[in-house]
Amino acid sequence: MKKKIVMLCIALGGAALAADSLLINGAGATFPAPIYSKWFSEYNKLHPDLKFNYQPIGSGGGIKQITEGTVDFGASDAPMTEEELSKAPGVVHIPTVMGAVVIIHNVAGLTELKLSPETLSAIYLGKIAKWNDPALTKENPGAKLPDQAISVAHRSDGSGTTNIFTDYLAKVSPEWEKGVGAGKSVKWPVGIGGKGNEGVTGVVKQTPGAIGYVELAYANQNKLAPALMKNKSGVYVAPNIKSTSAAAVGVTIPDDYRVFVTNSPTKDAYPIAGFTWLLVHKDQKDAAKGKALIQFLWWAQHAGQQFAAPLDYAPLPEPVVKKVETTLKTLTVQGKPVNVAGS
Amino acid sequence: MLPEAKIAIPRGEARRLRALRRVNVGDSSYNALLWFFGGSVLVVAGVIVFGLWGTASPAFRATSVLSFITSTNWDPVQESFGALPFIYGTLVTSAIALLLAVPIGVGFAVFLVEMAPSPIRPIVSFPLELLAAIPSVVYGLWGLFVMVPWLRSSVEPLLGSTLGFLPLFRGPPLGLGYLAGGLILVVMILPTIASISIEVLRTVPSSLREAALALGATRWEAIRVASLPYSRTGILGAALLGLGRALGETMAVTMVIGNSPEIHASLFAAGYSLPAVIANEFAEATSTVHTGVLAALALILFGITLLLNSVARLLVRAVTKGYAKAST
Numbered sequence: 001m002k003k004k005i006v007m008l009c010i011a012l013g014g015a016a017l018a019a020d021s022l023l024i025n026g027a028g029a030t031f032p033a034p035i036y037s038k039w040f041s042e043y044n045k046l047h048p049d050l051k052f053n054y055q056p057i058g059s060g061g062g063i064k065q066i067t068e069g070t071v072d073f074g075a076s077d078a079p080m081t082e083e084e085l086s087k088a089p090g091v092v093h094i095p096t097v098m099g100a101v102v103i104i105h106n107v108a109g110l111t112e113l114k115l116s117p118e119t120l121s122a123i124y125l126g127k128i129a130k131w132n133d134p135a136l137t138k139e140n141p142g143a144k145l146p147d148q149a150i151s152v153a154h155r156s157d158g159s160g161t162t163n164i165f166t167d168y169l170a171k172v173s174p175e176w177e178k179g180v181g182a183g184k185s186v187k188w189p190v191g192i193g194g195k196g197n198e199g200v201t202g203v204v205k206q207t208p209g210a211i212g213y214v215e216l217a218y219a220n221q222n223k224l225a226p227a228l229m230k231n232k233s234g235v236y237v238a239p240n241i242k243s244t245s246a247a248a249v250g251v252t253i254p255d256d257y258r259v260f261v262t263n264s265p266t267k268d269a270y271p272i273a274g275f276t277w278l279l280v281h282k283d284q285k286d287a288a289k290g291k292a293l294i295q296f297l298w299w300a301q302h303a304g305q306q307f308a309a310p311l312d313y314a315p316l317p318e319p320v321v322k323k324v325e326t327t328l329k330t331l332t333v334q335g336k337p338v339n340v341a342g343s
Numbered sequence: 344m345l346p347e348a349k350i351a352i353p354r355g356e357a358r359r360l361r362a363l364r365r366v367n368v369g370d371s372s373y374n375a376l377l378w379f380f381g382g383s384v385l386v387v388a389g390v391i392v393f394g395l396w397g398t399a400s401p402a403f404r405a406t407s408v409l410s411f412i413t414s415t416n417w418d419p420v421q422e423s424f425g426a427l428p429f430i431y432g433t434l435v436t437s438a439i440a441l442l443l444a445v446p447i448g449v450g451f452a453v454f455l456v457e458m459a460p461s462p463i464r465p466i467v468s469f470p471l472e473l474l475a476a477i478p479s480v481v482y483g484l485w486g487l488f489v490m491v492p493w494l495r496s497s498v499e500p501l502l503g504s505t506l507g508f509l510p511l512f513r514g515p516p517l518g519l520g521y522l523a524g525g526l527i528l529v530v531m532i533l534p535t536i537a538s539i540s541i542e543v544l545r546t547v548p549s550s551l552r553e554a555a556l557a558l559g560a561t562r563w564e565a566i567r568v569a570s571l572p573y574s575r576t577g578i579l580g581a582a583l584l585g586l587g588r589a590l591g592e593t594m595a596v597t598m599v600i601g602n603s604p605e606i607h608a609s610l611f612a613a614g615y616s617l618p619a620v621i622a623n624e625f626a627e628a629t630s631t632v633h634t635g636v637l638a639a640l641a642l643i644l645f646g647i648t649l650l651l652n653s654v655a656r657l658l659v660r661a662v663t664k665g666y667a668k669a670s671t
Contacts, residue, residue, distance in 0.1 A: 058626035084629060151517070156602030156619075158419075158627025181420035184627045192519050192613045193602025195623060202487045202598075206518065207495070 027055040028062020028075030032276045038307050039300055050292050059160055066279045074279035077160020079258035090282045093257040095275040098314040100216040100244040101165045102226035106204050113227040114139050114236050117172035126190035153203040153212035156193025158184040164274040165213050168262035217312035231271040232263050239270045244314035247273035283332045290333035298328055298340045395638045402635030417604040424636040428604040432614035437589040439525025440532055445582050448536030456544040457566055475534035483598035486527040491518035499611050514609040522610040524600035532585035543577030576659050583655045590648055593618035617644040
């Protein structure tokens, strides 16, 4: 009897292995996890013999795992540094979708807040400490700004959101760049830390006079009213999917895509936006997996982009997709180029 | 004197002896198994320390242990790290938690064992068990959305206006901060302390209590001279278990402590704790120095727990000795 059960198990296991002929493993950023799982399930409908397994363990984990070669692809909200790339030669960045960081606040009676880069950086540097500061009242004519202290909230956990936000502040404020810098975790001059988007939202909602930053997708899903940011062209832009995509237009995108598209000069672009990337090896070692992965990336750049907006991600603008196409054509499997568009 | 005689073993006896030997084999393997279980705890602790040390060593190559422990600067961008704000925050929140939870928990236990009429005992002790079963993230959310606003609008202004002459209760009432972290820990370690104290107080022989009463002691005096001294080692143990949980609690504390790596005398100010910073930054730490210092913080937490446990053990021993002397 026991023997029979063992045999049955082996037979079943073998059958399962035979049916799922291909499993591609990935790990990394949590921010794009919803769109990636949507893509994987949609792509699986087109290619039932191909399955993806994605573990959203954080960008840092994604970079570590692709470096160690324990996954077929990694994912990150922040481009790899030179130091990280030197340990993982041959890894390329493929931008997939875009996200934005929005400013939320808790001031009674204030519906629409307008912020310039100078005031935002001054608030986060602790230089503007009251809501009725002349700099704020000048930018928000007609708005009733109270004589109330500003409580600054930021992310306490290391995150790509913080990376984009601090990169923007470093670009627009020399003082920020010198004193604080940009990174996934920084030494904040002022403020309280909340864990995750929900933690920051919690602090902002609970503290009268608070200001904080969260992801656009999170703000949209939770119906938070974000502030309008003045962009490089001097226009106050509301963060939404269109203005986020526009941030990647009119910026020079380097060939390795390791770029923050914050402070975009485009007229209708929201200035605190950025890419999220998949990390893959330029030359794929496994013939079947490599080909499938490259074809999936091609699909994600084209048919896949339509799934972005319903999940509150901004699709890549056309010029970026065109550029990624040329990059995907340079990817190889065991040294040989692949028919990227699939069969 | 009896003549030497060859002992003839009867058949049945031989079988019995063989069986006995078999039992002995079982005995020795059982013995070995227990040694293995006993040793495994040590091995696990050793492996943890060894692994942490391995991960932490790049950090100690970058800075000395002493400057790491005494520095208050925490700047991941410049890779300059100091552990003091986190050590301070962990100790302060745990101290608040113990100072409040021990009297409340022991008082609760005394009430339940000595005073409460038996029909209401289960009514009171059931919610206590329920409190122990709530996951810490639920405590954290409750803390953030219910306790923190209450602290900001009522408790902290009141403390500030009445006890504001102490540096502990100065500054703007933020809600989030050391006080919130400590209070959430009070709620979390209270069930541990209370339920163990209840068990300990139940073991007090009723003859002791009756003797005290027979000598003319009031109910309170009987508790004070008979029940509490008899169970004080157990109560200390309960406090120790509570302290262990308070030191290591991560999720609930990080949601209410404010997560800012600074040292303030005021309990109203935002701080940070060792487990909180590890949980916050580890997932996204990519440089070896950054992961290294986080592992080093874990080692420090390990060290603090070890140190406080040893001190408490010595305390227990001293107290037991004192009690033994007093009672003879």
